[in-house]
Amino acid sequence: MDLPRQVIIREVGPRDGFQSLKTFFSTTDKLDVIEAIYRAGVTQIETTSFVSPRAIPQLKDAAEVMAGVSRQGVIHAAMVPNMEGAEKALAAGADQLVVVISATEAHNRANVRRGIDASLADLDGIFFLARQQLVPVVGAIAVAFGCPYQGDVPSADVFDIANAYLEKGAVSVILADTTGMATPIRVTNLAGEFQRRFSEPELIFHFHNNRGIAMANLLAALTVGVIRFDTALGGIGGCPYVPQASGNLATEDVVFMLEDMGVYTGIDLSKIIQAARLLEKRLGYTLPGQVMKSGPRDPEKAA
Amino acid sequence: MDLPRQVIIREVGPRDGFQSLKTFFSTTDKLDVIEAIYRAGVTQIETTSFVSPRAIPQLKDAAEVMAGVSRQGVIHAAMVPNMEGAEKALAAGADQLVVVISATEAHNRANVRRGIDASLADLDGIFFLARQQLVPVVGAIAVAFGCPYQGDVPSADVFDIANAYLEKGAVSVILADTTGMATPIRVTNLAGEFQRRFSEPELIFHFHNNRGIAMANLLAALTVGVIRFDTALGGIGGCPYVPQASGNLATEDVVFMLEDMGVYTGIDLSKIIQAARLLEKRLGYTLPGQVMKSGPRDPEKAA
Numbered sequence: 001m002d003l004p005r006q007v008i009i010r011e012v013g014p015r016d017g018f019q020s021l022k023t024f025f026s027t028t029d030k031l032d033v034i035e036a037i038y039r040a041g042v043t044q045i046e047t048t049s050f051v052s053p054r055a056i057p058q059l060k061d062a063a064e065v066m067a068g069v070s071r072q073g074v075i076h077a078a079m080v081p082n083m084e085g086a087e088k089a090l091a092a093g094a095d096q097l098v099v100v101i102s103a104t105e106a107h108n109r110a111n112v113r114r115g116i117d118a119s120l121a122d123l124d125g126i127f128f129l130a131r132q133q134l135v136p137v138v139g140a141i142a143v144a145f146g147c148p149y150q151g152d153v154p155s156a157d158v159f160d161i162a163n164a165y166l167e168k169g170a171v172s173v174i175l176a177d178t179t180g181m182a183t184p185i186r187v188t189n190l191a192g193e194f195q196r197r198f199s200e201p202e203l204i205f206h207f208h209n210n211r212g213i214a215m216a217n218l219l220a221a222l223t224v225g226v227i228r229f230d231t232a233l234g235g236i237g238g239c240p241y242v243p244q245a246s247g248n249l250a251t252e253d254v255v256f257m258l259e260d261m262g263v264y265t266g267i268d269l270s271k272i273i274q275a276a277r278l279l280e281k282r283l284g285y286t287l288p289g290q291v292m293k294s295g296p297r298d299p300e301k302a303a
Numbered sequence: 304m305d306l307p308r309q310v311i312i313r314e315v316g317p318r319d320g321f322q323s324l325k326t327f328f329s330t331t332d333k334l335d336v337i338e339a340i341y342r343a344g345v346t347q348i349e350t351t352s353f354v355s356p357r358a359i360p361q362l363k364d365a366a367e368v369m370a371g372v373s374r375q376g377v378i379h380a381a382m383v384p385n386m387e388g389a390e391k392a393l394a395a396g397a398d399q400l401v402v403v404i405s406a407t408e409a410h411n412r413a414n415v416r417r418g419i420d421a422s423l424a425d426l427d428g429i430f431f432l433a434r435q436q437l438v439p440v441v442g443a444i445a446v447a448f449g450c451p452y453q454g455d456v457p458s459a460d461v462f463d464i465a466n467a468y469l470e471k472g473a474v475s476v477i478l479a480d481t482t483g484m485a486t487p488i489r490v491t492n493l494a495g496e497f498q499r500r501f502s503e504p505e506l507i508f509h510f511h512n513n514r515g516i517a518m519a520n521l522l523a524a525l526t527v528g529v530i531r532f533d534t535a536l537g538g539i540g541g542c543p544y545v546p547q548a549s550g551n552l553a554t555e556d557v558v559f560m561l562e563d564m565g566v567y568t569g570i571d572l573s574k575i576i577q578a579a580r581l582l583e584k585r586l587g588y589t590l591p592g593q594v595m596k597s598g599p600r601d602p603e604k605a606a
Contacts, residue, residue: 001491001523146600180593181600183563184522188304212538212556212593215515216522219487220304223526235515246597253515260486290483290515294549297449297484 004227006264008044010204011037011251013279014065015046015079017236019056021283027061029282031068036275037233038070041267042251046098046230049079050088066092077138081112086126090133097130098174099123100140103158106149107142107178120164127168139165140174140206144190146181155193162198172202174230177217180210180246184220191224206230208238209288210246215257218249222263229254234276235288250289252276256296269296307530309567311347313507314340314554316582317368318349318382320539322359324586330364332585334371339578340536341373344570345554349401349533352382353391369395380441384415389429393436400433401477402426402468405445406461409452410481414445423467430471442468443477443509447493449484458496465501475505477533480520483513483549487523494527509533511541512591513549518560521552525566532557537579538591553592555579559599572599
């Protein structure tokens with residue numbers, strides 16, 4: 001099995017997970033969990049999103065969170081849905097902006113209440129603003145592997161948006177399997193097409209586990225040389241009241257698998273397990289992540 | 304991605320799952336669920352285990368279950384821990400016997416309260432009895448990828464038992480990751496060693512999901528030509544009160560992934576999802592299987 005020597009994990013739980021919690025997770029809780037993630041050696045965190053507090057009340061403390069995190073040796077990214085969000089994120093000191101557009105019109109309208117063209121038109125201003133402050137922008141593409149409204153998504157639609165991002169200067173492109181519709185063969189096909197079209201930019205995969213395939217998708221991506229992945233502590237994300245229904249890949253499970261296979265992540269397995277257990281304790285309910293329940297392989301460490 | 308054209312699924316939920324339920328699952332419930340599995344096109348089922356009713360009260364109705372199942376076009380296997388179990392299974396009309404020995408002394412003692420040598424010594428009688436009735440025997444090896452007591456398991460210990468099975472005439476060998484300690488590289492290594500040592504016999508992998516890696520392990524096995532897998536409806540197995548903690552790979556999730564990648568299983572996806580939902584309804588709590596919650600990719604089918 002031909003595997004890369006190193007993988008770069010982007011921890012997205014503080015954004016993709018916290019945004020969908022049904023009970024308010026305090027700023028202190030958020031900061032404690034982010035600090036635990038940081039102390040485990042994670043160097044890229046999607047820390048929050050600067051969105052309307054009415055749309056996503058869970059993240060109304062985005063600026064306080066960004067002000068409270070440890071900064072040394074870590075990139076704190078902020079998702080921004082529009083110019084107003086970008087301005088706030090930059091003012092709050094985000095190290096990186098993440099913009100998102102869906103690969104289908106139906107999902108983009110459901111997600112940000114406007115069409116793809118309107119989302120694309122907003123990009124120039126965001127990229128200009130970010131460039132002025134020397135802050136890199138990452139372009140995310142939602143429902144890149146399939147759409148709950150439309151079903152299959154032509155890869156041309158995905159690459160039209162990727163092209164727009166890269167023309168404007170995006171440093172990386174995230175292909176997101178927002179509702180867990182990817183399978184390994186779709187992953188290797190889309191990765192291959194991306195690699196043929198764009199040799200330079202970073203490709204990041206973002207897998208949800210709605211259909212139980214996310215870890216297999218990550219393995220498939222590894223075998224074709226993809227080394228950047230979004231994961232979320234404890235497997236949070238999606239609806240918290242449907243156990244395991246739609247979370248992200250659990251960071252600690254991914255670290256466990258990669259470490260066992262000799263792939264370097266720079267993340268300390270026992271510390272990231274501790275962070276996941278802290279998150280579960282603060283939330284007060286069981287999360288989908290598995291390694292935090294079973295422990296690592298070593299019987300002594302597991303005890 | 305080089306994938307086989309066909310995969311053979313052994314549904315082990317009625318044995319590996321039902322045996323560990325904490326509330327009694329009635330004979331009628333068992334038979335209804337097995338019938339739903341059968342109607343979905345599953346052709347190999349590990350239907351029950353003929354064990355001491357004191358050790359595993361859940362399976363005290365093993366003979367009634369075996370008497371009540373549909374028989375056309377399907378192999379009903381029965382796990383047997385010893386001679387007495389084998390006699391009962393054969394008397395009840397099992398199509399196949401499954402014997403099990405752990406790859407480590409500590410786990411074998413915990414599992415069947417005797418050493419590996421004692422378990423091996425029992426095999427001659429079981430194989431003799433089965434051969435008299437022209438019933439094939441499958442040899443399973445527990446903790447083949449790691450042991451919760453011992454940690455790493457030398458592959459030589461696994462292959463000593465595999466050798467013993469095959470010398471006695473076993474038709475297949477199951478390498479079981481009993482507590483979810485396998486990772487893809489361990490899977491391809493063990494599969495490769497098996498294939499080099501034994502060209503003829505069938506290799507079956509049995510993965511538990513204690514550490515979230517089971518589906519990636521299955522994918523890894525596929526890429527090296529393994530085409531036989533144990534899976535369990537709804538991802539049952541292990542402790543039912545630790546959600547997702549230690550179940551088998553969910554049959555319907557595996558069928559979903561394989562079908563999407565063009566790998567034939569002979570199993571009808573919507574019917575196996577229906578079977579999983581029936582099981583969840585009869586049990587009255589949420590199971591780890593994902594596709595039954597999210598539905599297939601097709602938005603129309605998902606509705």
